[in-house]
Amino acid sequence: MKNLTNTDIIALDLEEKILNLHYKPGQIITETEISKKYEISRTPCRDIFQKLKSMGLIEGIPFKSNTISLLNFDIISQSIFMRCAIEKEVLKSFLNMVDEKNLLELEYNLKLQELLLETDFKVEEFYKLDCDFHTIWYRATKNMFVLEQINKAQYQYKRFRMLDIVEIKDFKSIVDDHKLLVKYIKEKNYELLEEEILNHLNSGIKRLEKKMETSLAQYFKK
Numbered sequence: 001m002k003n004l005t006n007t008d009i010i011a012l013d014l015e016e017k018i019l020n021l022h023y024k025p026g027q028i029i030t031e032t033e034i035s036k037k038y039e040i041s042r043t044p045c046r047d048i049f050q051k052l053k054s055m056g057l058i059e060g061i062p063f064k065s066n067t068i069s070l071l072n073f074d075i076i077s078q079s080i081f082m083r084c085a086i087e088k089e090v091l092k093s094f095l096n097m098v099d100e101k102n103l104l105e106l107e108y109n110l111k112l113q114e115l116l117l118e119t120d121f122k123v124e125e126f127y128k129l130d131c132d133f134h135t136i137w138y139r140a141t142k143n144m145f146v147l148e149q150i151n152k153a154q155y156q157y158k159r160f161r162m163l164d165i166v167e168i169k170d171f172k173s174i175v176d177d178h179k180l181l182v183k184y185i186k187e188k189n190y191e192l193l194e195e196e197i198l199n200h201l202n203s204g205i206k207r208l209e210k211k212m213e214t215s216l217a218q219y220f221k222k
Contacts, residue, residue, distance in 0.1 A: 006040070006044075007040070007044040007047055007048060010034075010038050010040065010044075010048055011047075011048045011051050011052065014034070014048065014052060015052065015055070015057065018052070018057045018058075018068055018159070019057075019155065019158050019159055019162065020123075020124055020127075020162055021159065021162050021163060021166055023068045024068060024219065025068050025069065025070045025071050025159070025218075025219040025220070026067055026068060026070055026218055026219060027067060027068045028065045028066070028067050029058065029066050029067065029068060030065065030066065031045045031046060031049060031066075034048065034049075049066060053066075055155060056069055056155055056156070057069055057155060070219060070220055070221045071156060071159060071160060071163070071219050071220045071221065072156055072220070072221045073212070073220055073221070075156045075157075076156050076157050076160045077205075079153070079154045079156060079157035080157065080201055080202060080205070082150070082153075082154075083150060083154070083157070083201055084197070084198050084201050084202070086146060086150065087134070087197055087201065088194045088197055088198065090137055090138055090141055090143050090146070091137055091185075091190075091193055091194070091197060092190060092194075093141040093143075094137040094140055094141050094185070095185065095188050095190055095193070097140065097141070098140070098185060098188075102136065102137075102140050103182075103185070103186065105136050106133070106136055106182050106185065107182065109129060109132055109133045109136065109178075110133070110175070110178055110179060110182060112129055113126070113129050113130075113133070113171075113175045113178065114175060116129060117171055117172065117175065123162070123165050123166055126165060126171055126174075127161070127162060127165055130161075130174065130178075133178055135147065160204060160208075161204060163208065163216065163219065164204035164207055164208055167208065167211060167216065168207045168208065168211075170207060173203070173207075174200075174203075177196065177199070177200040177203065178200075180196050180200075181193065181196055181197065181200065184196060
């Protein structure tokens with residue numbers, strides 16, 4: 001972080017706010033608004049907007065308004081397909097080398113998830129624990145570069161996951177999915193583990209399916 005400029009830090013803060021849906025898909029966002037909010041001039045603000053546009057988080061119409069990009073369900077579906085294809089292979093490797101330390105990590109994360117649900121928590125806190133849970137098998141199998149590349153390519157999917165968490169709030173189902181994954185890892189049952197990870201990664205679509213056509217339709221590209 002020490003090598004980041006003030007412009008970089010603001011861009012990262014806006015990126016996080018967009019991914020966490022503090023700025024909703026389709027919402028207008030202006031350079032004037034951001035300049036005032038962060039007390040910066042219009043020149044660095046334009047650079048920030050350009051960076052966010054290159055990431056697909058902002059869409060701009062020349063001489064008109066900038067908006068937070070809408071969610072593209074086709075890209076989201078492909079992102080989930082890619083995540084499923086990679087994650088089941090990473091889990092296969094994980095099963096071949098999982099040890100007591102790995103299992104304790106998973107169980108500790110699960111316990112934190114359960115404890116969090118008993119508090120007045122922020123959705124970002126749950127999202128982080130969810131991500132940390134999946135990171136355990138990528139780190140253990142030395143596939144962190146793979147995970148980093150997945151994350152870079154999945155800005156649409158990240159917002160979709162957050163939309164699932166924010167709108168449906170079915171945290172218990174997600175935790176229950178995680179418990180099943182740990183159960184099958186302990187049993188070294190790859191067949192059921194593969195089935196469950198595919199179900200888990202696709203569960204957001206099932207939870208949001210009806211709302212995507214009704215109350216959340218304005219957030220998606222037609």
